[in-house]
Amino acid sequence: MRKIKDYLMITVKGACMGAADVIPGVSGGTIAFIMGIYDEFVGSIAKIDKEAVRLLFTGHFRDFWKHINGGFLTSLIIGIALSVVTLAGLMQLLLKDYPIQTWSFFFGLIIASSIFILKGIADWKFKDGLLLVCGIALGAVVCTLSPTQTPDALWFIFLSGAIAICAMILPGISGSFILLILGKYEFIMASISECLTNIGALWGSSGADSALFWESTLTLVIFLVGAVTGILGFSKFLHWLLARWHRGTLLILAGFIIGSLVKIWPWNNEEALMQVERAGGLQIGWAIGFALIGFFLVTGIEIAGKRLTKSSEGRR
Numbered sequence: 001m002r003k004i005k006d007y008l009m010i011t012v013k014g015a016c017m018g019a020a021d022v023i024p025g026v027s028g029g030t031i032a033f034i035m036g037i038y039d040e041f042v043g044s045i046a047k048i049d050k051e052a053v054r055l056l057f058t059g060h061f062r063d064f065w066k067h068i069n070g071g072f073l074t075s076l077i078i079g080i081a082l083s084v085v086t087l088a089g090l091m092q093l094l095l096k097d098y099p100i101q102t103w104s105f106f107f108g109l110i111i112a113s114s115i116f117i118l119k120g121i122a123d124w125k126f127k128d129g130l131l132l133v134c135g136i137a138l139g140a141v142v143c144t145l146s147p148t149q150t151p152d153a154l155w156f157i158f159l160s161g162a163i164a165i166c167a168m169i170l171p172g173i174s175g176s177f178i179l180l181i182l183g184k185y186e187f188i189m190a191s192i193s194e195c196l197t198n199i200g201a202l203w204g205s206s207g208a209d210s211a212l213f214w215e216s217t218l219t220l221v222i223f224l225v226g227a228v229t230g231i232l233g234f235s236k237f238l239h240w241l242l243a244r245w246h247r248g249t250l251l252i253l254a255g256f257i258i259g260s261l262v263k264i265w266p267w268n269n270e271e272a273l274m275q276v277e278r279a280g281g282l283q284i285g286w287a288i289g290f291a292l293i294g295f296f297l298v299t300g301i302e303i304a305g306k307r308l309t310k311s312s313e314g315r316r
Contacts, residue, residue, distance in 0.1 A: 007075040013037055014079020021080065022087045024106045024176040024185065024264070028080070029167075031301070041076065044069040048232055088192035095186055099271035104287040107264050108294025110177065110257055116302045117254040121247065131248055135255015142256075143181060143263035150183035154222045160184045161226025162233075181260055188223060191216040266291075 017028040032038040047068045055064035065071070094102045121128065150156060160182050164175035179185040198213035241249050266272055266287050276282055 002071060007071060010037070010072060010075040011079035011082075014076035015083040016079075017076070018080035018083025019087060021175050022084055022091055022189075024109065024174055024180050028174065037076070040069070040072060044073050045231060085192060085196065088189045089196065092186065092189045092193050095189070096271060098275075099269060100266045100275055100283050101286050101290045103264060103266040103269070103272060104290040105294040106180075107261065107266060108291035108296075109298050110261060110264055110294075111291075112295045112298035112302075113174075114254050114257040116298065117250055117257070121251065128247070128251055131251040132255040135252040135257075136259040137255075138252070139256035139259020140262055141259075143260045152187065154218075156182075157184070157188075157219055157222045158226035158229075160188070161223040162230030165227040165230040177257070177260075181263060188219075191219045191223075195220060 013032070017031045020031045021028040029038065032041045052064055052068050055061075055067055091102075118132075160179060163182070164178040167175045167178045176185055179188060194212055194216040198209045198216070262268070267276065267282065
């Protein structure tokens with residue numbers, strides 16, 4: 001039986017997952033794994049099934065809550081939400097004012113993520129290399145063909161939420177990374193920031209924009225509906241895929257991540273090019289430095305995860 005302090009700790013762990021999910025290249029699933037809640041996290045999501053729906057709609061609320069591990073999920077979601085809301089404005093500011101440094105940081109994060117996925121593959125065979133190359137080609141093609149500006153229509157926001165949420169539960173690939181590929185990372189971060197900035201419109205505060213508040217709120221609601229749809233539908237397929245073709249799926253994923261680096265290239269956006277013009281140079285030193293920071297951040301997280309796993313196995 002969990003106590004209040006246990007649920008508070010779960011909320012803190014959720015906040016760590018949320019912080020990871022805001023940063024492309026750091027997976028919330030990886031953080032959940034490091035913090036020892038990955039199995040319970042995935043298992044609780046899997047419990048949101050037909051039986052859960054039956055219990056809910058027949059009025060058996062206590063049984064429903066117990067079936068889905070409601071206390072755990074609620075505490076975790078609160079932590080994730082608090083972290084995402086807190087960091088969204090910061091990420092928008094960094095992408096606008098320091099694009100080269102920020103994209104370089106993302107670049108280093110994603111390189112490290114792909115390396116650690118590949119390190120988990122032992123006894124390489126020719127077909128493994130072929131799958132990796134296919135993944136790289138797929139990632140490069142998707143990112144090359146993917147327009148810089150994708151539709152802001154609600155159907156696409158729904159689709160983005162549904163796809164991005166699936167990445168959140170997989171160690172090694174992040175939902176923010178998927179949003180980058182879909183061209184919706186900055187848009188969603190901006191929507192969160194605008195919603196918070198203009199929340200005063202509800203009480204008629206001066207300077208608050210009511211229309212902007214409701215527009216950004218609608219965007220976020222549709223995104224969340226898509227996320228719920230994705231985590232209940234697509235995530236089951238992904239877990240089935242990993243259960244049956246774990247090795248091949250990881251290789252394709254790692255290849256896709258590597259191929260997608262063409263989209264994360266620090267000088268591959270308008271803001272970065274404007275910064276180059278203002279600074280009068282490519283700022284290669286800054287780019288290398290922040291890429292290394294991102295690389296070593298993921299490295300530290302992975303090393304910590306392995307040590308925690310070994311210590312937990314030793315206690316058994």
